[in-house]
Amino acid sequence: MRDPYSVLGVKRNAGQEEIKAAWRSLAKAVHPDQNHDDPNATVRFTEAGRAYDILRDPDKRSRYDRQQREAELRRMEQMRRQQAERKARSEAPPRVSNEDAEDMIARIFGVDSRGQPAEAKVQGQAQSQPRAQQQAQAAGAAAQDARKAADEPEIEEAPPGRGVAPASSLISAIIRR
Incomplete structure (x- = not known):
């Protein structure tokens, strides 16, 4: 699932009222009854409903935010390890042969x-x-x-x-x- 904040088009520090207003306007715009000719309207409407479900409940929202921060920290740590490995490989002394x-x-x-x-x-x-x-x-x-x-x-x-x-x-x- 995509980031619920980006699905609803709100900032991460948005309040409950702002989230609710964003969901209502998005639901009206992508509702399948309003978009008969759009085959993806149902998918977008369902995605907006899931995003709102996560962000309207303070417990689910804090759990989601915490998981996102932990995932970002893991990605950053993995990037640091990869960078350190690349640096160690590039700084390794070249092999010296005993060949004249x-x-x-x-x-x-x-x-x-x-x-x-x-x-x-x-x-x-x-x-x-x-x-x-x-x-x-x-x-x-x-x-x-x-x-x-x-x-x-x-x-x-x-x-x-x-x-x-x-x-x-x-x-x-x-x-x-």
Whole structure:
């Protein structure tokens, strides 16, 4: 059922006399005997009668008002929870992988810096060395290959911080391939 205040067209703080007058004028306007050609006249007349029934009795009216306030508070609380959840999800730190630039490029393209399939390289090394040593050796070998290919003097490269490859490492790894 719609809000009885909006059905009768009165404000929430309307007095009993104002509610009664609004109901009478609405009942006259939507009465089925006055609106023979309107198929919805009966529905509107019944809705107006129910609204008046709720608002004319002070106990029913206060019960209705209390339920409406509680429902509004529940909706507001639910909106706050949803907003807090969205905020928590948006503030969550992004996942950081332990993958360096060479491993990332090998995973994407399927070939390591020497032209070997990445799966063969990983399978051969996985049996004998821990992951941190594998990454260090792969990065060192890739850096050596890049230096030889460019005929440049050897320059020590700093390892990427916290497992996240900086953009320059990614670009240089792509170019090497």
